[in-house]
Amino acid sequence: MSKRVVSYNKLKWAIFTFQPYKSPGMDGIMPIMLQRGFELLAGKILMLLRASLALGYIPVSWRHNRVVFIPKPGKPLTQAKSLRPISLMSFILKILEKLIDRHIRGGVLLEKPLHQHQSAYRAGMSTETASSRLFKDWKSA
Numbered sequence: 001m002s003k004r005v006v007s008y009n010k011l012k013w014a015i016f017t018f019q020p021y022k023s024p025g026m027d028g029i030m031p032i033m034l035q036r037g038f039e040l041l042a043g044k045i046l047m048l049l050r051a052s053l054a055l056g057y058i059p060v061s062w063r064h065n066r067v068v069f070i071p072k073p074g075k076p077l078t079q080a081k082s083l084r085p086i087s088l089m090s091f092i093l094k095i096l097e098k099l100i101d102r103h104i105r106g107g108v109l110l111e112k113p114l115h116q117h118q119s120a121y122r123a124g125m126s127t128e129t130a131s132s133r134l135f136k137d138w139k140s141a
Contacts, residue, residue: 001054002049002053003050006046006053007046008042011042011045011099014102015034015038016035017098018031018035020035022091023088024091025066025089025091026064026090027064027091029090029091030091053096053100062090063093065089066087068086068088069083069085070085070086104121109121
């Protein structure tokens with residue numbers, strides 16, 4: 001299974017879809033590093049990502065995030081709600097996330113479509129949509 005989700009070509013696609021100079025996570029790895037060193041690093045990254053999927057384990061170092069607060073335009077900086085938190089996580093984990101998402105959207109969901117009331121992986125559907133539907137059903141019961 002992990003070989004279907006993480007192949008050389010899919011790995012290359014995932015790495016090169018990132019903007020080169022996006023802010024790194026705690027590990028300090030930026031996409032440009034992976035892009036420039038792709039041929040040298042591809043085999044090792046393939047092994048890491050496939051092992052992570054096969055074992056169902058995310059290494060601890062990939063789980064560490066750095067949160068940066070970005071001011072919202074036109075809001076006073078004196079209130080917490082005036083800031084938007086951005087989580088900067090490891091690009092290795094972002095690559096795995098992108099590959100799994102591609103596998104789900106391009107394979108699993110085509111073979112086994114979601115129930116009409118499922119909100120995940122559907123454009124225009126959100127937790128708010130699901131909550132609203134639940135409240136409506138509860139109210140009419």
